């Protein structure tokens with residue numbers, strides 16, 4: 001597979017490039033603050049950058065007419081709407097979290113919410129000191145499960161790749177589900193899975209949940 005990365009010089013850009021190359025894919029396009037580098041047309045574009053790069057990502061995707069995987073967090077409602085619009089022209093996978101374990105945490109949270117509607121709920125997330133958005137995209141995905149507002153505590157500490165937990169409390173007991181990403185490689189593996197998934201997909205906007213749970 002020939003691939004392109006937007007945000008190539010970043011932590012995730014490098015992790016994804018290394019993993020795709022390890023699996024035999026070739027990088028033919030990249031974009032970052034130092035400009036673009038193209039040796040061939042990619043089969044797929046991958047964006048892990050910042051929301052301010054989003055317009056460029058749309059431009060590249062539509063010009064090359066290739067599937068897009070976007071993991072950039074902190075996108076605005078308007079940007080998410082535009083992503084839906086371009087998904088009528090190319091297949092897109094968008095997720096604020098590409099780890100399998102977080103999909104399990106989301107499922108467990110849905111189950112607990114269905115069964116414990118009157119319990120207090122608190123979300124907590126911890127990330128490395130360089131993370132720009134707060135709360136994390138994953139915390140927003142967790143919040144979106146609930147019909148009510150759920151408080152989120154966001155900590156920025158050291159080099160943590162990503163910790164999330166959801167606690168449900170009654171007067172007598174507390175149940176907590178939690179997830180820890182041990183390295184960024186786990187997200188890169190999810191991006192690779194998404195690239196394989198997109199090989200068989202027509203235009204449309206897909207989630208990582210669909211990548212994981214569709215046969």
Ligand code: NAD
Pocket residue numbers: 006007008009010011012013031032033034048049050051052053070071072073074095096097098099133187
């Ligand atoms: P990073 O800061 O290390 O990398 C971002 C890259 O984007 C940098 O190389 C930077 O130079 C580039 N960039 C920023 N502004 C630019 C501009 N105006 N033009 C061109 N390039 C520009 O960040 P990271 O840790 O690699 O994370 C990247 C994004 O991915 C963040 O939004 C982060 O929250 C998100 N993320 C998502 C997941 C997921 O599973 N969806 C996992 C980890 C990180």
